[in-house]
Amino acid sequence: MKHENQAEVNLNSRRKFIKTGIAGAAAASMPLTMAAREETATTPGKSLQTTLRKRKSVMALTDQEKADFTNGILQLKRTPSPFFKNNMLSYYDSLVRIHQLAVIQSRKQGYGVGHKCPSLLTFHRKLVLLLEDALRTVTQKDITIPYWDWTNPDSVSIVFADDFMGCQIGDDSDNYAVTSGPFKKGDYELNLITVPDGDGDYLNFCPFHFLTRGPGDGNSVLPDMMANLPLPTQTDVDNAMAVSVYDAAPFNPLVAKEGSFRNYLGGWKGPMGAPTLHNVVHSWTGGSWDSSSYRFYPVKVVTKAATDTTPEESIGPGWASSARSYVGTMQALQTSANDPVFFIHHANVDRIWAEWQAKDGNSGRDGYVKQGAAGLETGWGPDDDIPPFAEHSDVPEMMINGIKNSSMLDISALNYEYV
Numbered sequence: 001m002k003h004e005n006q007a008e009v010n011l012n013s014r015r016k017f018i019k020t021g022i023a024g025a026a027a028a029s030m031p032l033t034m035a036a037r038e039e040t041a042t043t044p045g046k047s048l049q050t051t052l053r054k055r056k057s058v059m060a061l062t063d064q065e066k067a068d069f070t071n072g073i074l075q076l077k078r079t080p081s082p083f084f085k086n087n088m089l090s091y092y093d094s095l096v097r098i099h100q101l102a103v104i105q106s107r108k109q110g111y112g113v114g115h116k117c118p119s120l121l122t123f124h125r126k127l128v129l130l131l132e133d134a135l136r137t138v139t140q141k142d143i144t145i146p147y148w149d150w151t152n153p154d155s156v157s158i159v160f161a162d163d164f165m166g167c168q169i170g171d172d173s174d175n176y177a178v179t180s181g182p183f184k185k186g187d188y189e190l191n192l193i194t195v196p197d198g199d200g201d202y203l204n205f206c207p208f209h210f211l212t213r214g215p216g217d218g219n220s221v222l223p224d225m226m227a228n229l230p231l232p233t234q235t236d237v238d239n240a241m242a243v244s245v246y247d248a249a250p251f252n253p254l255v256a257k258e259g260s261f262r263n264y265l266g267g268w269k270g271p272m273g274a275p276t277l278h279n280v281v282h283s284w285t286g287g288s289w290d291s292s293s294y295r296f297y298p299v300k301v302v303t304k305a306a307t308d309t310t311p312e313e314s315i316g317p318g319w320a321s322s323a324r325s326y327v328g329t330m331q332a333l334q335t336s337a338n339d340p341v342f343f344i345h346h347a348n349v350d351r352i353w354a355e356w357q358a359k360d361g362n363s364g365r366d367g368y369v370k371q372g373a374a375g376l377e378t379g380w381g382p383d384d385d386i387p388p389f390a391e392h393s394d395v396p397e398m399m400i401n402g403i404k405n406s407s408m409l410d411i412s413a414l415n416y417e418y419v
């Protein structure tokens with residue numbers, strides 16, 4: 001009963017912003033939301049619309065589809081979120097915040113939450129779905145998240161164009177601010193920036209309230225383990241696809257790449273290995289640079305012992321003294337979802353996972369870790385809720401499709417496919 005009342009409150013607040021915010025779509029969007037809520041109670045696999053959602057390659061998008069996607073994101077930046085209502089976050093920013101909280105929780109708990117662990121792929125599948133649902137709700141259009149197959153060299157000029165994601169490298173006289181396209185500086189504000197944790201973690205060095213994309217190919221000022229490399233190739237993808245096991249103990253970035261599809265695709269490739277696939281695309285897109293026009297907070301130098309097992313913090317003194325280096329938005333782990341490129345990148349990571357799941361023996365729970373396996377932390381097992389989505393379980397929009405790892409294991413049950 002309490003749950004029902006809470007749902008009512010959420011719907012009322014939605015009604016309020018729809019009335020004031022999105023005049024045209026108001027009438028049509030209410031029944032959808034209510035229908036979604038009813039479906040949630042009985043058929044958790046159902047999504048906002050009943051027709052199968054087809055996620056297309058960025059290469060196949062029409063001009064209209066590009067405009068619908070980018071305008072939809074801008075609309076979500078102006079639309080109040082059903083999540084974190086007291087914090088007045090926009091719908092888009094609330095998804096950035098959920099991602100940031102996952103990273104912050106990892107630090108507090110000392111193990112991965114949605115990153116560097118089995119739930120890497122389930123967490124991001126859910127996050128991409130939330131954006132897709134949000135876009136469809138506010139625009140009333142059948143928008144799907146396009147995927148960026150970065151193994152195709154021709155894709156770069158399509159993605160980083162003024163009618164889509166804007167320039168690939170920003171203005172070098174202004175900390176590589178993105179200065180063209182729908183998300184350019186002045187038009188698109190970053191309201192959530194990285195929270196420094198004082199341990200010299202370079203993935204926090206992004207204090208800008210505008211999108212930044214710096215040199216990301218061979219221009220790295222980062223330690224070797226996060227070196228900026230060229231975009232991954234099809235061979236890289238094929239090598240990851242050849243791994244037959246989803247994940248293995250200790251279920252972190254130290255698992256040998258041959259024994260963990262998740263770690264291979266995630267891009268850590270074992271202890272201090274060169275980054276690959278998912279990680280490389282974050283580095284390449286965000287880039288890194290030295291700057292003299294900003295001074296960042298003082299960095300405490302932490303030099304870990306050789307036996308330390310957390311590669312992210314095993315940073316030598318050479319790097320830690322470089323307090324005026326920055327990373328671009330996509331490279332700033334906590335808040336990388338500020339850059340809409342995050343979602344087309346993660347749609348592609350999700351597509352690769354879906355292809356892996358379609359292989360013999362990998363479908364559903366067979367292709368995930370087993371509940372109760374030795375070494376699993378809370379939030380990793382198939383029957384566990386994926387934090388921090390569970391903190392919004394009173395919001396109907398969150399419960400569409402469910403919030404357990406097992407809820408994310410079958411894209412046909414989630415009503416979408418990649419074409």
Ligand SMILES: [Cu+2]
Pocket residue numbers: 099114115124
């Ligand atoms: Cu992430």
